[in-house]
Amino acid sequence: MHTRNLADPLQQLTHAYKSHIRRAIQQAGIALPITHVRTLKFIGHTRDCTAQTLTQHMRRDKAQITRALNDLLAGGLIVKRDNPQDRRSQYLHLSAQGEALMQRLQVLESEAAQRMSEGLTNEQLENFIQLARQMANNLNT
Secondary structure: OOHHHOHHHHHHHHHHHHHHHHHHHHHOOOOOOHHHHHHHHHHHHOOOOOHHHHHHHHOOOHHHHHHHHHHHHHOOOEEEEEOOOOOOOEEEEEOHHHHHHHHHHHHHHHHHHHHHOOOOOHHHHHHHHHHHHHHHHHHHO
16 A cells, blocks of 8 residues: 555544544533643643643643643642742642543543444554554654
């Protein structure tokens, strides 16, 4: 297969997955934009997360990240704690409410992955995961 043929199936897959997750989030009554969900996920998975590391990872401008963080703080989903190494920054952590929401989101993602992988063998899934990681790494370096 020529590499030019990769674009269409990748776009179809990412669009189908994102659409499915958005619908599942809406149906679950979670009233958060996808950017906020991605922000919560990163904070939940990153030790010593700061607004700066979040901005770099998400490749968004500082104003967008600040708005998302302010919304999440106001919603009680995250908390800030002083960074003992740098008084100018604060560490971001999920609150108990944020942890509970992350658990709900993980269930939705697990259900999406289960549906998406129906009819595939474990070997096919492992190959896909390796290939997808390699392709992402190729683009990120």
